[in-house]
Amino acid sequence: MNEKAVKIEDSRDVVRARHEGREMARKLGFGPADQARLATAISELTRNVIQYAGKGVCVITDASEMGIAKIRVRVEDHGPGIADIDQAIEPGFSTGNGLGAGLPGTRRLVHEFRIDSKPGHTVVSIAIVRRRA
Numbered sequence: 689m690n691e692k693a694v695k696i697e698d699s700r701d702v703v704r705a706r707h708e709g710r711e712m713a714r715k716l717g718f719g720p721a722d723q724a725r726l727a728t729a730i731s732e733l734t735r736n737v738i739q740y741a742g743k744g745v746c747v748i749t750d751a752s753e754m755g756i757a758k759i760r761v762r763v764e765d766h767g768p769g770i771a772d773i774d775q776a777i778e779p780g781f782s783t784g785n786g787l788g789a790g791l792p793g794t795r796r797l798v799h800e801f802r803i804d805s806k807p808g809h810t811v812v813s814i815a816i817v818r819r820r821a
């Protein structure tokens with residue numbers, strides 16, 4: 689199973705993680721639109737890590753099965769956690785003077801989206817899938 693782990697500490701790491709996601713998507717036969725969706729999602733989630741937790745990790749995994757190409761991305765940190773997940777995914781909600789569009793936007797861009805968070809540990813997991821010819 690192909691897996692890439694990118695440490696997330698500053699904006700260069702966001703660029704790296706985006707790039708790794710886009711490359712894996714391209715290699716697995718996802719089109720340019722899906723590549724861009726995944727890169728945008730990774731960008732939003734890893735920027736949140738820097739902004740709200742300081743640092744973390746982004747793990748990009750080829751989770752393909754027979755007949756389907758699938759990329760799973762886990763973005764994880766040990767920051768304060770998300771107090772109210774329902775509120776955090778509401779468009780416009782931000783505790784950081786942001787647009788509050790990152791999480792709800794990401795959710796719309798991907799096929800699977802899940803947040804697990806408690807104080808000291810947040811994991812946002814996303815996936816994109818496509819049927820293989």
Ligand SMILES: Nc1ncnc2c1ncn2[C@@H]1O[C@H](COP(=O)(O)OP(=O)(O)O)[C@@H](O)[C@H]1O
Nearest residue numbers: 736740769776782783784786787788789790791
């Ligand atoms: N990794 C994280 N750790 C703690 N809180 C987070 C994290 N990611 C998101 N949040 C919370 O969820 C809110 C919404 O995030 P988001 O939709 O990306 O909007 P924005 O970043 O513009 O505030 C943030 O304002 C923050 O309160």
Ligand SMILES: [Mg+2]
Nearest residue numbers: 736786790791
């Ligand atoms: Mg954000």
